[in-house]
Amino acid sequence: MHFLNRPAGVGTLPAWAALTLSLSACAAGPSQPHPQHSAPTLTHNCQPQETVGFSCELHDHRLLSLCASPGFEKFAGQPKDNPGYAYLVVGSLHGQVQYSYPDKPSEYKKYLSSGTTMSAWPYVKAVSQKGTFFYANGDAETPVSLTPENLPPGWHVETAPTRGNSYCTNRVHRENFDAVLLQLPPATN
Numbered sequence: 436m437h438f439l440n441r442p443a444g445v446g447t448l449p450a451w452a453a454l455t456l457s458l459s460a461c462a463a464g465p466s467q468p469h470p471q472h473s474a475p476t477l478t479h480n481c482q483p484q485e486t487v488g489f490s491c492e493l494h495d496h497r498l499l500s501l502c503a504s505p506g507f508e509k510f511a512g513q514p515k516d517n518p519g520y521a522y523l524v525v526g527s528l529h530g531q532v533q534y535s536y537p538d539k540p541s542e543y544k545k546y547l548s549s550g551t552t553m554s555a556w557p558y559v560k561a562v563s564q565k566g567t568f569f570y571a572n573g574d575a576e577t578p579v580s581l582t583p584e585n586l587p588p589g590w591h592v593e594t595a596p597t598r599g600n601s602y603c604t605n606r607v608h609r610e611n612f613d614a615v616l617l618q619l620p621p622a623t624n
Contacts, residue, residue: 476528476529477528477529477530478498478608479498479500479608480525480527480532481500481502481524482502485502485503485504485505486502486504486505486507486508486611487502487608487610488500488501488502488503488521488559488611488614488615488616489501489571489608489615490608491604492528492603492604493525493592493602493604494593494603494604495593496527496528497525497526497527497528497533498524498526498527498528499523499524499525499569499579499603500523500525500608501522501523501559501571501615502521502522502523502524502540503519503520503521503611503615504519504520504521504540505519506519507521507615508611508615508617508618509614510618514618514619514620514621515544515620517618519618520540521547521615521618522535522547523535523536523561525592534587534589534590536563536587536590543619544619544620546561546563547559547561547620548619548620548622548623549616549619549620550621550622552572552574556573557572557573557612557613557616557617558570558571558572558573558616558622559571559615559616559619560622563586563588565585566582567582567585568582568583568585568587568590569581569582573609573612573613573616579601579602579603581602
């Protein structure tokens with residue numbers, strides 16, 4: 436047993452050192468797992484380079500966002516000539532997109548429009564083949580409206596709480612709301 440004949444400290448620990456290490460490890464208790472870093476919580480589901488026209492958190496903790504192409508709100512011509520794109524998107528607070536409308540964001544002019552209320556608030560609405568399903572205006576006190584029976588095929592949104600009619604718990608992004616709405620075609624009704 437060549438192993439036992441080594442001088443202390445050469446390739447082995449003295450017995451008292453090994454016992455000390457074992458006892459101190461036990462005294463420290465079980466090691467705590469390192470916390471896993473979760474995905475950051477987002478305030479919108481637009482792509483980083485896109486313009487956020489509007490975004491809010493829904494009661495079911497998903498985000499509803501109006502997204503537009505980079506520079507969409509800065510186009511200097513008539514809204515009908517804007518070469519950009521715009522769309523509504525619903526997804527998780529961690530960026531997982533569930534629904535996007537219209538299917539081809541470049542065709543937004545067929546489905547998204549804007550106008551002004553009688554109280555002079557700008558508004559945006561989105562229509563599906565069934566009718567208007569989304570409405571929001573610039574008045575921070577007025578709730579965002581969704582019409583579940585008119586949602587695009589495959590979309591599902593939890594029913595709004597009985598208190599009030601707001602589908603959004605709060606509005607997150609509004610900085611570009613007016614500028615984006617000015618680039619949408621005018622509402623026909």
